[in-house]
Amino acid sequence: MKEFLIEDLAQIIRAEPTNSANAVITGISIDSRTIRAGDCFFAVRGENFDGHDYVSQAIVNGADCAVVERDVGAGQNILKVADTVKALGTLAKWYRSRIGYKVIAITGSAGKTTTRQMAYHVLSGHYSCVQALKSFNNAIGVPLTILSADENNEILIVELGSNAPGQISALTSIAAPDIALITNIYPAHLAGFGNLETIIREKASIAEGLKAGGKLLINGDFEGLVRYCDTIKRDFLTFGQGGDCDIRGEGLISEGICGRLTIEGSQIQVPLAGVANLSNALAAWAICKQFDVGLESFSEAISTFETVDMRLEIINRGPITIINDCYNANPASMANALDCLARLGAGKRKVFICGLMAELGAQSEQLHRRLGRMVAESGVDVLAASGDLAGVVAESARANAGKEDFEIFVFKNTNELCNNLSRFVRCDDIVLVKGSRSAKLEQAVVKLDVKKFDA
Template identity: 75%
Template sequence: MKELPVEDLAQVIRAEPTKSTNAVVAGISIDSRTIRAGDCFFAVKGANFDGHDYIGQAFARGAACAVVGRDVGPGPNILKVADTVKALGTLARWYRSELGFKVVAITGSAGKTTTREMAYHVLSRQFSCAQAPKSFNNAIGVPLTLLSADEDHEIVIVEVGSNAPGEISQLAEIASPDIAVVTNIYPAHLAGFGNIEAIIKEKASIAEGLKGAGKLLINGDFEELVRHCSTIKKDFITFGEGAGCDIRAEGLVSEGISGQLTIEGKDISVPLAGRANLLNALAAWAICEQFSIGVEEFAEAIRTFEAVDMRLQITKSGPITIINDCYNANPASMANALDCLSQVGFGHRKVFICGTMAELGARSGKLHRQLGKLVAESGVEVLLAAGDFADAVAEAAKTSACNDNFEAFVFKNTNELCNNLSRFVQRDDIVLVKGSRSAKLEQAVVKLDVNKFDA
């Protein structure tokens, strides 16, 4: 972050007057445990913690100032505001306008993180780039990503997510992107949106924050998205497989742990499993092309890309192979993961450790039953399902199974599943682990790695 006097920061966020020194802010943090000397600590109140309780620790670690939303007692460099999260967004919006870097903002129902990482991997070869260290895609994460950039950065790539209507447009106003991207549209977070039409409207609202000459890139294979974007007062560029797309890929082939697609006559190898990752590569190419990256350069760079943690990440643990895709889940990403399992698992027994798909609202039961049917059709031989809709998945899978040897087991929660893994996983199995973030199925991955299953 470019250094900023505390007095100037207070003016930007319109903090109440306070005793001040000549301190200078060199970074921003919301975690008192990771404060560095010179950081400004924003006291954020969460569901399980309140940053105001850790003001003392923040200053003890060298914080230059603290932004608070309630009285915490007298002291120098305590900046009081009505809402610390809104103040963080205000600071990020101002900071973004002060520095000259370009901003790429990526949204969509799936593939945001991998697309971001791919674009960063390619663009950072020619430009000084910054990106979020994790999936920082909300009202806290987007500002933190922008504020992590410094004067030398030329491009900042952010993710923009949403659980309810109106969130993306607010984040887009903060980020003010030069390039906004919608990767795809699928049923996700239906509890907050209700229907696919609302999801389309929300994702497309990223265009509301575009700078004057900014570019909107959308997946042209989603007709309803294209139709909606045709009604807003923004030109857009489409990418996809369809003949009408402005940026087009052909010949997508996913085989085991890698795949290939053809762009502008160039065959491009992507060292990742799953067809969805080929489409993520296409979205990344659409971004990179806006910065005059050539297709040859893109192909050369993308072939060295490595899988993102917990996104179709394939690892070995002793004699078993794990497909770790447990960061999150919706119906579309479940289908892609099962397709990957069927390819990678050829010739091996296929085990699916399945968690709940969260936030699907009134359609949760139906969508989990559809998942169970897909599990059976994908050739899974052992289903280990945990969580609220585990019964629905298991029963639908049993009903649809053509394999007489198919087995399904249901567990109340992830802990119970983990405690029983050694009963069901065998040597040489291919194990897919996938569920929504709330399922915390990374615990199962750890258990698989600890056990090794050498017996």
């Protein structure tokens, strides 16, 4: 991060005066455990913690300054504001306006992280790039990502996430992207959005923050998105499989742990499972093309891309194969994961460890019933469902089962499921593990990693 004075920080975030204004800030942190000398500690509140309880520890660990909302005791360089998260965003917006790097902002219902990491993987071979740490895509993560770059970086890539209207608009105002991309539109976070039309409007609001001359890239295979973007008086380019798309991918074929697609007559090999990852690769190409990366160079780089953790991650542990896709879940990503299980599981006993799809609002039960039907129709041999709507998924799967030996297990929660893995997982099985973050199904992946299965 480019250095600046605490005095400047106080003015930018409109904080109460500090008594040592000439100290220099060299970094920003919200974690007292990772503070370095010269950092400013922002005391933010989370669901399970309050940063104000750790201000003293942050100072002890080397922080030169702290930004707080309430009194935390006497001390130098304590800046008080009304809202530390908003102050963090204000600082990031100011910083973005004064650093010359290009910003790529990615949003959508699915594929944001993989598309971002693909674009970074390719572009970092041509430019000095910075990307989000993990899935830092909210009002805290986006500012931290922006502030992590310095004047020597040429490109910054961020994700913009949302679970309620207005969040993308706020984030794009901070990021001020040069390139904004919408990966896709699916039913997700319906508890906050209510319907698909609201999701479209929310994702399309990423265009509001585009810098002058900036480019909007959207998935042209989603007609509702295209129709809406036609009304916002902003030029855009489309990518997708449709014949009318400006940037087109053809012949998307997923084969086992890899796949391929054709772009501009050239076959592109993608070393990831699932058709959705081929769409992500096409989105990444749409981005890279704006920075004059050649297709041959893109193809060479993407062929060495590695799987993103907990996103269709293939893990071979002794006699079982695990498809770890438990980072998050919505109806579309469930369908993609089940398709991947069917393709990879030919000749194997296919087990689906299924968690809740969270934040679907009033449509939650209906969509979980639909999931149960998908499970039955996809050729799964064993369903192990856990969580509040596990019974709904199981009932629907049983009603639509086309074979007598279809096994179904229902558990109250992930812990109970993990304690019963030996009841339904056998040697040589292929096991898909998928659910929303709240299900914490990575615990099942860990258990499967260490469990011994008899041959």
